[in-house]
Amino acid sequence: MTGRTRVVLWIVFLAACAAVASQAHFTTDLSAFLPRSPTPSQRILVDQLRAGVVSQVILIGVQGAPQDKLAQVSNALVERLAQAPEFAYASNGAQERMEADGKFLLRNRYLLSPGVTAERFTASGLRTALQDDLDLLASSMGTLVSGLLPRDPTGEFLRLLETFQLAGGPERREGVWFSGDGTRAVLIAQTRAKGFDIDAQEHALQRLRELFGDVSKEHGAPAAQLIAVGPGVFAVGTRAAIKKDVSRISALAVVLVSCLLLIVYRSPRVLLLTLLPVVTGAIAGIAAVSLAFGSVHGITLGFGATLLGEGVDYAIYLFTSAASKGVSDPAVGRLWRTLRLGVLTSVCGFGVMLLSDFSGLAQLGLFSIVGLVIAFAVTRLVLPQLVPAGYRAQPLIMLGPSLLKLVEAAPRLRYPLIVLVLLCAGWLVSRGGNLWDDRLENLSPVAEADKQWYARLQSDLGAPDARYLVVAAESTQQGALDAAEQIGQALETLQSSGAVAGFESPARILPSDRAQRRRQAALPDTGVLQRNLAEAARGLPFRVEQFQPFLDDTASAKVAPLLRGADLDGTGLKVRLDSLLAERQEGWLAMLSLRGVRDADAVAAALHRLDRSSIHLLDLKREADDLYRGYRHQALIFALIGVAAIAALLLVSLHSPRRTWDVLAPLVASLLVTTAALTIGGRQLSMFHLVGMLLVVGVGSNYTLFFERQSFAGGDPQRTVTALAVCNVSTAIGFGMLALARAPVLSAIGTTVALGAFLSLAFSAILAGRLHR
């Protein structure tokens, strides 16, 4: 193949890759960087978080104005939100907005109330009820009851109100929800769009901000501030942050690496030629990820910066050596072999990421592998065609001697280094299990301040902590409601024994058809009921004829059509129902959230006795943390496999255990020191740091290898050491820029590799004394 053909093929390849890459679909869905859940119930959970009602809820706070103004803004805002097409529901606690719920409960009390049993409507059941009523009338509740009793002597409505009453709850000022300290009006809104539809979420958020701007001006509170938080809001913010981070990081890396090259080589031509392989590699990497995964994650693009740092190495080595003279030169042959081995060790490191259960990490792995291999191939096959024969880049004259002096002096630090490494190892051992941060939520890129606002508004709104959840997955809606009723009975027993303080069930808001029919059947015919009531009231001071509304309501309830989900439309109960009962691909899911769980084992045992395989108890926090620990364990194993593969590769290529050790020893030292440095001050490591450590071995080995192989015996040692230093610094820049990213995956990997790669080369020089003297 002639040189010209190679160039043409390269251009064709580049064009093809660019075509694929330009069609790529970019995502920023962060669930790619969360583990895929292994159990069905956990998958359900992740789905709900992604697409469930929870994901559509926006918690809103309004502050920075006097209380009456805040209340006016709150009322006006909820009014506008209710009309906005982007929102399905909005509430600020104002009484008028709650009326729909109360009416629904009152109207449908005989289908909804668990108190509706045949015994309750016998003469003796009714007598008990009337005696209770008399006590109530004499209490301070009397006035309310006296209005209701003619319709509801058995107290079904009051019972429903009690059922839907939970501990806590928002405070009210001026008739609307406020935070406890009265400085913040709080509202809740639900978008029509699903949480994962980030474009729509962004649109809804935009609309919310506009409406707020309008109403705050109209009500003379232009200084009032809006706080909006929720999963959808976070997704929008995260996307914007990733977009901004990725472009900022890439731009910074390009500028810094370019400056470095310009300063050292003072040649725009060297700069352009050096960037060619990297750009080709990056485009090919994007194309490969797009083809393999169907979409490219924004974070993967962020990783392009690292490719830049590492990919420029090959061209720099090429220009430094006499490589462009042709392969006949034995020194050039050795260079290519060293570089090839370096690429292979890097590929080993990134290759292990392909096995990861985090699809995001697998993308990063594929992108880096393809990018490096292509950058190397372009350097090897195409670049020599584009430069004149014998072309060599001239680095800054004074750089070589001083670097060489440093290299020669470095071995003196050998013993201090050994002491340092031992200290670091001791430190890490002493930290023990405390070294790892096993909380999944810490992998989230949502800013700490936003998380705090979310928690604050949640507590303003009196939301229960949804740590424990009982889940029932059934093929039909009725099946799910049946299961929820069965679970509810078990939970009521636990509630009376104090094992749980309370729970929410979808079947309380929408009972199963079976339960509704059972209640209808429990209501006697009007004639029978009238006789029972008259008998019950004998000797009590009631005017029985006042109870006509009761007779009318039971008669119509007995033949009323059964309640459907649609009957709840327009009520706050509907939003609640939707968060507890969801349709998904495989069927229906009922979720019962528990409050005040004091004895989780008793709950688990009671559910086990129900003997339904579709029912699971989830301790969300523990499940999530367990899941994460499992993934960290997996990452550790993969990292060890990666390191072993790299060691084996070196052993095979170098044909010498001693030389292999010489290459690995600085890496081990670098890993220990880097890890210790990252954990200074009680900081903890995430699994992304672990991935970073694997890459320290994969990437750092390039430098230790080069240092060992290109021993400064032959050739031009000054030039070689300069090239090595430039390559190392450019890699440190590439990964170092990632440390600025807000996504923990990027910053953790970036920090670890930047420091680790730099230390690998430094430690190579320090430990080399023994090798070369």
Next chain:
Amino acid sequence: MISGMGRRTSRKAWIQLLVVLTLAAPLACAGAEPSWSLDQLMIELGRVQHAKARFVERKYLKLLTQPLELTGTLEYRAPDHLERRTLTPKPESFVVDGDVLTLENARGQRRTLALQDNAVLWAFVESIRSTLKGDLGALRRFYDVSLEGGEKSWQLSLNPKQPRMSAIISMILIGGTDGKIGTIEIREAKGDRSVMTVHEEGA
């Protein structure tokens, strides 16, 4: 986070109504003595720093063939402490201190509420507290106030200004002698009424 919406409606209504029930009222004499004015009455009332009394309350309800009777104690301590303890037929307490209302029933269940959060409740409490305090300004914030009778037998009529309040209570009538309240009658919009007679202790 979506929890607790439905019941809130009624908890509020509940409390408004419950409060209404709580105190009661009149017997009044008319007999105009033109020299006797509202301002004078307020000054008289405002002199009392502390008062404690027993009460008997009768509730006349459409639903019942005979009135319900409750007994207990009422206590006022200037400027803003008001407390009503029902002793029969079921013990209950209703204590207002500043802006905070605390309710406790026979089973020891306790509820605390801020008056500011509930305009109707606030209006109701002020009908009695502001009267005891002699604070005409506060009374007029919630009611149209008119006075009949003379120093030895006066009657204040309070007509709620806010529609939300008048939907529940059509009128409150407070009668008394000099600086002391003798009766409180509450007439509800739907026709029920309650009458509370107060006998000051040690008076």
